[in-house]
Amino acid sequence: MTGKKKMSIDCFHCMSRKQSLMGTLKDEELACMNEHKSSVNYKKGQTLFYEGTRPMGLFCINGGKVKVFKMGSQGKEQIIRLAKPGEFLGYRALLGEEFYAASATVIEDANICFIPKFDFLEILNRNPNFYKNIVQSICHELGVLEDRFSDLAQKSVRERLAANLLMLKESYGMEGDDSTLIDIALSREDLANIVGTATETVIRLLSEFKKDGLILFEGKRIRVLDAKALAKEADFYA
Amino acid sequence: MTGKKKMSIDCFHCMSRKQSLMGTLKDEELACMNEHKSSVNYKKGQTLFYEGTRPMGLFCINGGKVKVFKMGSQGKEQIIRLAKPGEFLGYRALLGEEFYAASATVIEDANICFIPKFDFLEILNRNPNFYKNIVQSICHELGVLEDRFSDLAQKSVRERLAANLLMLKESYGMEGDDSTLIDIALSREDLANIVGTATETVIRLLSEFKKDGLILFEGKRIRVLDAKALAKEADFYA
DNA sequence: TATAAAAACTGATTTTTATCATATTTTAAT
């Protein structure tokens, strides 16, 4: 359980950069970011930051997967969102000048860059377009969360599970040919903490969906066989 | 059901301005806003904007109260937030360059200003501090919604109702002496649509809280008699 | 002010979902 090790990857050659918000950065800013960033390897289970602590900088996922969650009073996690390569973590707290509202831990071994707060804000100030993109992304996230909030209040567990499987397929479906395989290793418990239900309930519903031919298990991964039927289960276009 | 009427209030003398995000605006920008804004009186039940439509500008509440909600597939509203004088509406969609994710309708007769998109963005561009404040506010809102999302997933209806009553007391408690009276006329149905439950359930729980001496009904309003006990019901500091 | 409509309320019942108990399978560690 050690795992943290410096890497010598630079922002110019970072594969995840292109599909990230940093796509718009000019060479100069990228150089600045590159100069001040540090890159660390994390093992599954390691924590990037804890709810209630002060943000010191921005995390940028280069490889691997991370869950962002709040701990409920009964010790049950509520997963707010998942993050994958190309995504930032911690900018909401930075720009809002608040403590972290949630914790972030690695669910698949990851390589993650860290840009100190000062340097990040500096780059933001120098690049109005980059700033605008970040703001736009936060606004979008707020809209998405409003949707999910509404669903959580109004849909049944079964509907929410179906809806979340479809969302996961969108986010983690593999490129091209294998777009039906959800390429993220979530435990049943994590899935329950996304959907907002008990682990046993997720297990039961998953096996129903499987029995009905909507999904299939492939190791730790789930394959969506019938997205149409799942959408119906999710009460989409109702 | 007519009710829309132009008013000749100006931004300089607007009472709700001081406690709003516009507090930081300079005279020049305020003049710009004043010049381009229009002020309209709305009656209870009238709608400011509809989910799925394109935002044309910013709403600024001068007087009255507004609910922002999404319509679920069973025709049940989920109230995302309430807005009171001094607050803006519609900036998330404007800055995110998206359609409205929710609808907004008046729940207490209101006077609301409207600033066209172009003028609002212009003022934002000219005033980095104002822009920064707005962004900060959006970030804060996202954090608050994450909290509520987590509570919705993990707390019982009883706990959520208690928590929401306390929140409403914070937001709508009157100044000074009468801080225990929640000064907003919410129907039982609206309250249910905030908490995320059935109207009957809210009615039952409210009358329990009343029987136990935690709250009191005063006309259409609720008075919080024992905030400590309510906080315990809400599972705060658990 | 009479009357209709809407909102608030109450009780009975059903449905959904969580919880508890326990078994089986998988994964990790010695």
Added chain:
DNA sequence: ATTAAAATATGATAAAAATCAGTTTTTATA
């Protein structure tokens, strides 16, 4: 390879909350 621990699975039961049905009260309107 063996054993312990964790994750997954299944059944039985209990609890929470929704739904349905009906009544009373309040509010709005002719």
